[in-house]
Amino acid sequence: xxxxxxxxxxxxxxxxxxxxxxxxxxxxxxxxxxxxxxxxxxxxxxxxxxxxxxxxxxxxxxxxxxxxxxxxxxxxxxxxxxxxxxxxxxxxxxxxxxxxxxxxxxxxxxxxxxxxxxxxxxxxxxxxxxxxxxxxxxxxxxxxxxxxxxxxxxxxxxxxxxxxxxxxxxxxxxxxxxxxxxxxxxxxxxxxxxxxxxxxxxxxxxxxxxxxxxxxxxxxxxxxxxxxxxxxxxxxxxxxxxxxxxxxxxxxxxxxxxxxxxxxxxxxxxxxxxxxxxxxxxxxxxxxxxxxxxxxxxxxxxxxxxxxxxxxxxxxxxxxxxx
Amino acid sequence: xxxxxxxxxxxxxxxxxxxxxxxxxxxxxxxxxxxxxxxxxxxxxxxxxxxxxxxxxxxxxxxxxxxxxxxxxxxxxxxxxxxxxxxxxxxxxxxxxxxxxxxxxxxxxxxxxxxxxxxxxxxxxxxxxxxxxxxxxxxxxxxxxxxxxxxxxxxxxxxxxxxxxxxxxxxxxxxxxxxxxxxxxxxxxxx
Numbered sequence: 001x002x003x004x005x006x007x008x009x010x011x012x013x014x015x016x017x018x019x020x021x022x023x024x025x026x027x028x029x030x031x032x033x034x035x036x037x038x039x040x041x042x043x044x045x046x047x048x049x050x051x052x053x054x055x056x057x058x059x060x061x062x063x064x065x066x067x068x069x070x071x072x073x074x075x076x077x078x079x080x081x082x083x084x085x086x087x088x089x090x091x092x093x094x095x096x097x098x099x100x101x102x103x104x105x106x107x108x109x110x111x112x113x114x115x116x117x118x119x120x121x122x123x124x125x126x127x128x129x130x131x132x133x134x135x136x137x138x139x140x141x142x143x144x145x146x147x148x149x150x151x152x153x154x155x156x157x158x159x160x161x162x163x164x165x166x167x168x169x170x171x172x173x174x175x176x177x178x179x180x181x182x183x184x185x186x187x188x189x190x191x192x193x194x195x196x197x198x199x200x201x202x203x204x205x206x207x208x209x210x211x212x213x214x215x216x217x218x219x220x221x222x223x224x225x226x227x228x229x230x231x232x233x234x235x236x237x238x239x240x241x242x243x244x245x246x247x248x249x250x251x252x253x254x255x256x257x258x259x260x261x262x263x264x265x266x267x268x269x270x271x272x273x274x275x276x277x278x279x280x281x282x283x284x285x286x287x288x289x290x291x292x293x294x295x296x297x298x299x300x301x302x303x304x305x306x307x308x309x310x311x312x313x314x315x316x317x318x319x320x321x322x323x
Numbered sequence: 324x325x326x327x328x329x330x331x332x333x334x335x336x337x338x339x340x341x342x343x344x345x346x347x348x349x350x351x352x353x354x355x356x357x358x359x360x361x362x363x364x365x366x367x368x369x370x371x372x373x374x375x376x377x378x379x380x381x382x383x384x385x386x387x388x389x390x391x392x393x394x395x396x397x398x399x400x401x402x403x404x405x406x407x408x409x410x411x412x413x414x415x416x417x418x419x420x421x422x423x424x425x426x427x428x429x430x431x432x433x434x435x436x437x438x439x440x441x442x443x444x445x446x447x448x449x450x451x452x453x454x455x456x457x458x459x460x461x462x463x464x465x466x467x468x469x470x471x472x473x474x475x476x477x478x479x480x481x482x483x484x485x486x487x488x489x490x491x492x493x494x495x496x497x498x499x500x501x502x503x504x505x506x507x508x509x510x511x512x513x514x
Contacts (some may be wrong), residue, residue, distance in 0.1 A: 014502055015470065021451050021505055022471035027365065028381050035357075038505045041386040042353045042393045114338035250484070293395055293412075296419040 045215075101167075109133050110165045121169050122178045132164035132173040186283035205229050205256075205315055208292055213258050214317045214318045216285055216297065225262030228312035232257055234295070240307040243296045259307050260317070264299060345405070349397050356393055358453050363406050366414045366472055374417040385425055387416045407474065410482040414464050421460065454504035461485070462497035469494060480495055 031037070100108035101118040109121035121133035164174040205213070209229065217225035232240075233249035260283045283305055286295040347355035360367075367388060372379045391412050399408055455463055464483055468474040469490075474482070476490045485493075 014505075015498070018466075018498065018501055018505060019470040019473075022455075022467065022501075025369075025373075025452055028378060030368060030385075031382055034382060034385070037382060037386055038389045039353065039357060041390040042356055045390055046351060046353055046395045060414050136435075243419065291395075292398065294391055295415065295416075296422070298423055 088311055092207075096183070103167050103169060105169065107169050109171055121165065121167065124164055133167055133169065134162045134164055134176050135169065138162040205313070209256050209258070209287065210296070210315065210317075212287060212292070213260060213285065213315070216258075216283065217260050217317050218263075219260055220260075220262070220264040220283055220299070221319065222262030223261050224266075225259045225317045227260045227315050227317055228307070229256060229258040229288060230310050230312050231255075231314060232310060234286075236310065237295075239297060239309050241284050241286060241296065241304060242306060243284075243286070255295060256287045256289055257284065257307075257310070258287075259284045259312070260306055261303075262317075337479060348393075351397075353393070356396065359405070360389070360392065360409065363409050366406070367409060370410065370413050370464065370467055371417055373455060373463055374414070375420060376456075380420055384413075384416050384420050387420070388413045391416065403476060407478040407482045410464075410468060410474070410478075411484070418442060418460065450504040451501060454501050458497055461494050465490060465494050466497040466501060472500070483501070 027200045041290040066183060086177045100110040102108050103121075107121055108119035109123070111123040120319075122136050124132060124134050127247045144162065162176045163172050165172050197299055205227075213227045214223070217223060217227070233251060234253040234255050237255045238251075240257060261281060262283075264281065264283055281301055283297065283299045283303060288294070290297055341359070344359040344415045348359045368381065368385060371384045371388070372378055373382060375381055388409070392409060395412070399405070403411075455466070458466070461483060465479055468482060469476065469478045476487055476494075479494075480487045480490050483490075
């Protein structure tokens with residue numbers, strides 16, 4: 001009995017020694033600018049959150065404006081003087097001068113540029129290869145009234161034909177199929193590229209997942225990205241991404257996995273300030289379905305081939321309102 | 324006046340200050356967030372340092388930890404201690420980072436065996452570091468959390484997402500290996 005007691009005391013003493021020895025291990029030497037780097041990582045997320053808040057406010061303002069205009073129109077219709085019809089356009093919120101050229105009617109046209117409102121006429125490649133312009137409003141479809149309605153942003157359940165015009169916005173040169181054609185975009189170096197639009201039937205992701213994917217794509221350098229996403233298990237996500245965490249304790253845990261395609265030139269939260277990653281085309285994100293906590297992210301220049309085994313839904317992550 | 328200002332800061336109750344910081348950080352105040360995490364940072368740095376095979380990656384992983392923590396903080400419900408929650412984020416970030424690395428066979432090589440002329444305490448420390456590096460990553464995190472940082476078993480189970488019983492068994496295995504590294508040479512069978 002006494003021996004057992006001594007043994008316990010000895011064990012406790014050795015635990016204390018072990019704790020003290022572990023505490024005495026040398027502390028990592030980190031870069032001098034570690035504080036600044038950590039602040040930068042926080043700042044990336046703070047900006048994303050701010051953009052999101054501004055988007056919600058802008059949507060609310062748009063709804064309020066529509067209600068006000070509707071009220072004025074109703075009030076006016078009962079009197080002798082009908083008010084001049086007012087059209088609310090998806091105009092730039094910043095009020096900055098447009099960088100796009102304008103046609104004789106004063107309508108802007110060109111390839112959409114990062115960080116500013118789209119032109120009225122957006123450059124596209126028509127179905128038979130003709131270059132032309134679609135009205136942004138035709139491409140966009142109806143204006144969403146709230147965040148839930150940003151389902152508009154997903155490829156719709158059916159392919160939709162949109163007329164393609166010359167820069168005058170009136171002379172039709174072909175058609176453009178939303179959900180099955182291609183669209184133009186401006187690369188960071190100022191040149192224009194074309195991207196194919198997917199044509200698979202899409203399902204709406206949860207709004208929080210959409211926001212996370214959009215934030216990830218934007219922070220990685222391309223807000224005009226596409227994402228393929230699905231709800232699956234941690235085990236299947238690991239197989240699809242090739243990121244099989246050795247600490248995975250619950251392979252059946254539900255997770256969302258998203259594969260995002262774009263021109264990714266930044267990787268802000270994992271690279272030292274001033275350094276740049278290779279130009280990745282693909283990034284993935286695995287998110288716990290319950291906690292919404294990010295389980296893993298990664299990037300690749302090539303598609304994730306193993307992801308083809310999953311039944312993925314497509315969503316277009318383009319910014320609806322540019323800030 | 325300056326003294327009075329300092330006095331006011333010193334007099335503020337610590338818990339109230341932490342609550343206020345948490346509240347402000349949840350609202351998105353980056354300064355409050357940095358202050359909130361400041362007391363935990365050395366332990367998080369040390370955890371990442373010990374879990375990652377390539378110590379040059381610690382800075383990158385810490386950035387990811389801060390980014391993830393700031394993003395997830397509004398959803399932090401307080402049902403686990405903030406330190407536990409941060410440990411979990413750091414542990415997961417390290418696992419993700421390790422999984423992205425091609426091969427990590429040379430773990431802990433930069434803190435290898437001591438040369439004979441080192442002082443014994445340094446030698447022990449290096450032995451311990453090497454032994455620690457040889458543990459599976461989950462055991463490494465467990466032993467650091469419990470033996471070094473004083474977390475209880477429940478916190479460790481929460482942080483590492485493992486059952487309470489598993490904490491006991493894995494910790495016992497880890498302790499046995501590390502005690503071997505700390506034991507005098509005679510106990511280890513050396514001449």
